[in-house]
Structures are given as C-alpha cells and as structure tokens.
Amino acid sequence: MSPSPPVTLNARTAAPPLPARTRLAVVIARWTAAVSRRLGLGSGGVIGGRVALALDPSALRRLSQGRTVVLVTGTNGKTTTALMLSHALQTLGEVATNGDGANMPEGVVAALVAKPHAPVAVLEVDESYLPAIAGEVRPECLVLLNLSRDQLDRVGEVRQLERDLRAVAATLPDTTVVANCDDPMVTSAAFASRRPLWVSAGQRWAADAVTCARCGRTVWRAGSEWGCECGLARPDPQWTLIDDTLLSSQGTALTLDLRLPGLANAANAAVAIATADRLGVSPHVTAAQLRTITDVAGRYRRSQLSGRDVRLLLAKNPAGWRETLPLLDPRAPVVIAVNSSEADGRDTSWLWDVPFEDLRGRPVVAAGARASDLAVRLTYAEVRHTVCRRPADAVTSLPPGPVEFVANYTAFRDAHQQLRDD
C-alpha cells in the first residue's frame, strides 16, 4: 500500500462563520464555566459544554469546522496519547484539547468552546460515544489504540464496540484511521477505512481477541503475525515499535527515550508520532516533544505523605493492570484502591481477570470503597494483605519510605486531589 501524502493544516476549506445561535451558545457556555470555577465547583468545562449543547445541539459540528481535528479512542491510553499529540501538534498552532479526561460529548464541546480560534483540536473520546462524536466532527485523523474488556456494565461488549467503530470508519472516507495492527479488534475496525495507517505498537493483553471479530473462528498467532481463515490478517505496518526504537517503512529510525515508564507508554508514543507525521510534524520533532512529558494528569507523579514517598499509578481494567504490574518497584509495598462509582463501572468482576498473583511475597494493602472485594481476590491469589478502606490511612499504615499506589479511576482522582492539597 502506498502511503497517503501528509495532511496539511490548510487542506480543509475555510470554516464558514458561526451562526448567531452557536456564537451565543459559546458566550453563555464560557460564562457558565467561569462562574462554576469562581464558585469552586471544578474546572467548569463539563457544565459549560452541557450548556452549549443545550443551546445549540449542532455546536459540536459547527465548532469543529475549519479545524484540523484528531480524535483518540480505545480502552487504554487515550489521555496519554491525546496529551502526546497535543504536545506534538502545538508546533503547528494552538491546540484545543480536553486534557482533563472529560471525554463525553459535553467535555469535547467544552474543549472547543475554551479555544474557539485554535486551528487544531486533539480530542480524547470515550469509545462508546465515538460514533456520535465522529459523525459530527468528521476528523482528519481517528486514532484507534486498542479494545479490551472495561466497565462491562456501562461500555458493554468489546465485539459490539468493534462493530460500531468499523461502521464509523466506513462512513469517514476522508479520515485517516491510525490503528495498532497488533490488536486484531482495532485492525478489524480500521480495515473498513479507506485510509488506514498501521502501527505495530505491540499488545500484551490478547484475551479479548482470541476469536475473530469478523467470523468468530480462532485467531492464529505466530510471533507478531496473526490471522484468521476468513482472510482477516495483520496488515504490514508503516511504523513498527521494537523495544525503544520506532522504525518506519520509509527508513526513519528513532529512539523514543521517554520519561514516562513502560511499554504501554512507548506504544502510545509510537501511535502519536505516526499520527503527527501524517499531519506534517517530523517524527524527530514529535519525539523531542514527548521527552518533555513527565506525568499525565498526575499519573506517575511522586508525592509526600507523612514520610511516605507515594507514586500514583492508574489501572482500571485487566489490560491496564497487565501493563502496570511490571512497572511496580519490587522493593516498595503496594496500596491498591478500588472504587465502583458510576464513572468506574459498578461491576468489579474484572478484578478476577487481573494477575494479582504477581504480587505474592510483597506487602499489599487493599483500599477504596471495594476494598473487601479486592481482599477476596487477593486471598485467592495467595497475596498476603491488610485491609484499610481509606486510601490515606492505607498509605500511613506502611512504614516510611517508597509506596506504590495503584488506583482505578475515581480512587485515583480522589488520591491525586488529596495528595495535591496536603
């Protein structure tokens, strides 16, 4: 397959002027967000976005017109990849982005409202909202990172998501779909695109792609290759990540040398570099930008709490845990905090898919609203542990020194807030 030429920022026709209704929606949304911030109710983004959509249901489409938009979706790595891309693309111009992780329609609109004149937008999108948002935005690039089980009660079945993403890819003929070809699920979806851009970014969690998304037969694997009798098979990648080196089929080779740890972040970087390259940013420029990132919305940040040197890590589903476990300092005790509020998904059955057996022999504290469920799982994994529901107490129950604190979504958010305020 011959590579498509890079997209340039002026490839799109100039945006039509915003209608009065959209302009009014933007003004009132910005005012609402400012009031919300002043009252100490948070960043105000989501409420502002909600107001904008209530006043003008076409706000998403109208505010996207005339911009170069990249949508980033997948089960894991959305926030990190969107942050990486916004660093890379700021070399082209101002970037509107929902860096706070508000990835449903109101958060996406809020990001556009906050920077109405930014020529570029990098938007993380919740995978279940991607069809609706992509249909309105019609992005220049759609990044499909990976698909695996997550929040089964809210997001639903991986296979249904794949079918939905496949349908979206088929309806966006002008969109470059950047996909990890080591994940058979996103590959199946991206094959529906007229402009796929394949990145071999690796995939350690394969349990959700044992059978083919297209026909249900068993997917065969041999080294990095995979395929199915029906003809679905791993395409030749334009970009290949090998350890810390990213190679392009055009002969570019660069060392990532990120400050963010782990293979998952290297995979996110590979996808970000390939996407930015398609949009006209040199891979070397992007790689240099990515080396300046040291944390992602508090993840990997170290904080002090009563003499404990706490490193915050986020893991909210089995594939995320598979990437996080190898990052843990073997000398440090581990606090695991699990909540199950609406934003986490109420169903915690995923705990049984995480290989907690890897933590045997080291001190572990179970914390969070679902500490008891976690404790049962740790017991079956034969991991000796204590239970301390309040995360801060869990940390201080350990001796002074380094502590690895791994939490799912709201438990992470609360701990990050608390450690920042202390």
Ligand SMILES: [Zn+2]
């Ligand atoms: Zn098949």
